[in-house]
Amino acid sequence: MTPSTEPVPAPSHAQLLLLDKHQVDALLSPGDVQQAVREAFVLHSEREGRVFPVVREPLRTGGVFGIKSGDVQAQGLLGFKAAGFWPANRQRGGEPHQATILLIDPSTGRPLCVIDGNTVTTVRTGAAGGLGLQQLARPGSARLCLFGTGVQARIQLDFALRLIPSLNEVLYVSASGQRQADFEARFAARCSIAPATDRNAAVARSDIVITATPGGGALFDLDAVQPGTHLNCVGADTRGKRELPDGLLARARLVVDDRVQASQIGEMQWAPDTACVELGDLLSGKATFERDASDITVFDMTGLALQDLTVARLLHARAAETGTGTRIAWPW
Known part of the structure; x- marks a missing residue:
């Protein structure tokens, strides 16, 4: 323009x-x-x-x-x-x-x-998450585990279902750990959706994990994340916040929206020396990303002005x- x-x-x-x-x-x-x-x-x-x-x-x-x-x-x-x-x-x-x-x-x-x-x-963060999924999630991803049921969790899931047609099963973890009927009703016509009875088991069986919580601490155990999983991480946007367990970034291929910002306020703040690529470089063609089927990938989303x-x-x-x-x- x-x-x-x-x-x-x-x-x-x-x-x-x-x-x-x-x-x-x-x-x-x-x-x-x-x-x-x-x-x-x-x-x-x-x-x-x-x-x-x-x-x-x-x-x-x-x-x-x-x-x-x-x-x-x-x-x-x-x-x-x-x-x-x-x-x-x-x-x-x-x-x-x-x-x-x-x-x-x-x-x-x-x-x-x-x-x-x-x-x-809300919507621009959902759109950013959707772009991350298109670039990084394993082709044919069918199962998604979602942490959170609030405004941001809803928009992340909306864009995921909109942009990844192979998705058909969603397990979610609410703040209370209980079923959220209103949340399920929003998406019941677009996928099979149910609360996770065991968060680690839900992560382990999922192709995609989206974390959209206030970022109060690790949401699941490190060993729950299986080869081939992609994670979109939304909640860490301030110093001291996190959603991922210790050691995960060391096992993953990390993509960020902004390298400096992510290292200060994102998940990357907990491992600031982790090698990473900026999503914009993948979209512009400056960088390429060949995904192996066994790669664990993380998109650390802190939000760009x-x-x-x-x-x-x-x-x-x-x-x-x-x-x-x-x-x-x-x-x-």
Whole structure:
């Protein structure tokens, strides 16, 4: 997408566009998000898109607050996402993950668009997971073990079923360890789905394992992971978080979204010297990946600012085309 050639409004006539949750939901489709996320990975690989150092800090309120930012100078794309995790929101009847995205005009520094980032974060992370599965999972993978039943677990499973047609059996592990009827109902028409009675046994019989939990500790034993398994790891996105057992990365072929970021806040923080490849390099053709049937592969997903920005740019353009959103005067 090339930078806009439209005249820039005079400072006194500048406007700020606001897109709320419902407007974002109406403007996004999974296929478009996947395309935007793929572009973000390729831009990162080709170093046309920059990812700035991540802020990710615990709060006294019990939440975790972070900022992910970056730009694509050739496209006039600049912005950030302020986001985090507030577990007490569940008691308030709200979503614990909260995110807000701000697009900025790089030529003036003025804000262009404020976007509710919750859906963006959910769907772009699901799309990234789907791309990881397409690149790394063993062909013909049929059985999947899913840790988590929350918003991110649901979107990860949705993209997995969407992009890996051979998947037909899902075992899941909920936070309570109990059956989640509502969760099962979402996917019952697309696969055989049931709770795992033994998490290690479920991992051992699965071709794909997806971990989408708050990252409080190892979810299964090292010996449960069999040759040929692929793992998408979503929950480790902060210092101190993990979902994988000690020693697994040493046995695996590791792919990350960003090498530095993963070594600081992802699963890779527990083994920072592990050799790895960035997913964007596989998508751009800079690197190749020949998968042996017995390889254990891991995609360590920490989330790129560029994913948020390419999806936000899509939303900004769609809102302009459709007249969606609230425009308020923002003179300077």
